[in-house]
Amino acid sequence: MFFDDAFSLFLQSIGRSEEIDFYLKKFRQSGSDLFALIVPDAESVSQAPEMLRTHLYFLSRLGLFPAVLLTEPVASGQIHHFQDDRTFRIETWKKEEANFSLTAPEDHRTLRVIHSERGLLDTLHRLVPSQCKRIHFVRLAGAIRTNSGESLFHCNPEANVRWEDGAILNLCRELLSNDSGIHLSVTTPFDLLKEIFTVKGAGTIVRERSEINLFHSMNGVDRQRLVALLQESFGRRLNDESILDRMIEMHIDSRYRGAVLLEDYQGMRYLSKFAVGLQARGEGVAQELWDSVLAQPGPLFWRSRRKNTIHRWYERLADGFHRLDYWTVYWKNTSSNRIPELIEYASNRPEDFSDFSLPAEGEIENDH
Known part of the structure; x- marks a missing residue:
């Protein structure tokens, strides 16, 4: 009973109930077993592992099952943050294996952590958009910012941003060049659910300009x-x-x-x-x-x-x-x-x- 109450309070702290209900229904009707790829940076995993695991667990409680993607050269030093938690199942994608399946676990009780022995861009190119069209990049730095330091709620791939955000924007540009319809967002481990379940969000959505x-x-x-x-x-x-x-x-x-x-x-x-x-x-x-x-x-x-x-x-x-x-x-x-x-x-x-x-x-x- 205590956890159910805590769970409800946590959801209420994220945003309006009608927003959460709307997005939850939208995601559940998507027809995909895999909700999203969660791609945390090394700092998020090492400095905020409890918060990241909590947000991921709450997603599973809502019937949404993402997969966490960790890639080399830093994945080997991050895996231990998930190994001792029975909520997560570690799977290794060896470099000599060309393909990997992202289908959700059959028991729907564990969340997958994919340890790819490849680099991030190579791994994502092999998975997106063929197996997943929603990717949430998680980093302590949070939203992408302009040169003046202003957070961008929405950003096109050609936007003029601060130097520190050039790498993440270039990565998003690469992914969008293959499929402009994929969903890409950048947020913090503390705001992952708010980014997912509210209209305003709590990070940056990167997408092509509308016509x-x-x-x-x-x-x-x-x-x-x-x-x-x-x-x-x-x-x-x-x-x-x-x-x-x-x-x-x-x-x-x-x-x-x-x-x-x-x-x-x-x-x-x-x-x-x-x-x-x-x-x-x-x-x-x-x-x-x-x-x-x-x-x-x-x-x-x-x-x-x-x-x-x-x-x-x-x-x-x-x-x-x-x-x-x-x-x-x-x-x-x-x-x-x-x-x-x-x-x-x-x-x-x-x-x-x-x-x-x-x-x-x-x-x-x-x-x-």
Whole structure:
């Protein structure tokens, strides 16, 4: 009973229960026995072995079975941190063996620690993406950082980062060159579960930039896919799909994982819809969409429900905001004399979605 209580408290400390439930369901439905490869550096294993083992054990308690990958020339000095724990099973991949199977243990009671006698890049090239498409690099240094020391929540392979992070970014670039769809993240042994189970994460996701297309009418837009994205993101049905025809700007991810729709209001852009699909949340699509919006000139304003969980992000993006009972209204690049007018318009504008929720799985609130 004590451990069950401790386990529950630990999960609660990671993030919101709805986020954890959403990601847990997503991972369990992936259809793969192997959840991920966990690739710790030598410092993580030698200086924080208990924390690393605890996070891995909790993953197994949740029904997710990763494999730990240790490679030479440092693996031989790290193995002993796992040898005396019956939760883990050590398997050696000898250098003369060309292939290795990552299928999960049949008893589902032990976690595999793969001791590869090859180097890291060679080993990963033989396993990714053929046997695994989710890799979490774990290191004491944590997230990748810019030259000014700022942590990057999302990073493309060509980003300008500090010298110390050049090697890990080059490794990610190599892996993405073989398959741009793999999931790569960099975090600490203390934040592994938070990185995995929360939208914001606790490290850096490395992936290729999204292709954001700009449309000024519905010509060329897949209406059906756009409506599906909006309804999935908001968890409610559009009252009238014809509202799409009055949009003057639509920034849409080429894979329809996210979209920003803007209307005209007396020469100002009103951000009507900001939608990110469930599967794309936490991957940086929202920031890429926002950057695309800012690349277009003109004043901008929008509203969001007071209970929206991403209000702090909006507050950082906006030049100013005003809280009302039900809505918060934000603005950017707007003349101060027009602020009362835009607050009045945004706060009284009718909603475009029904009041009834769709049976959407793992809904994370994102209303505007």
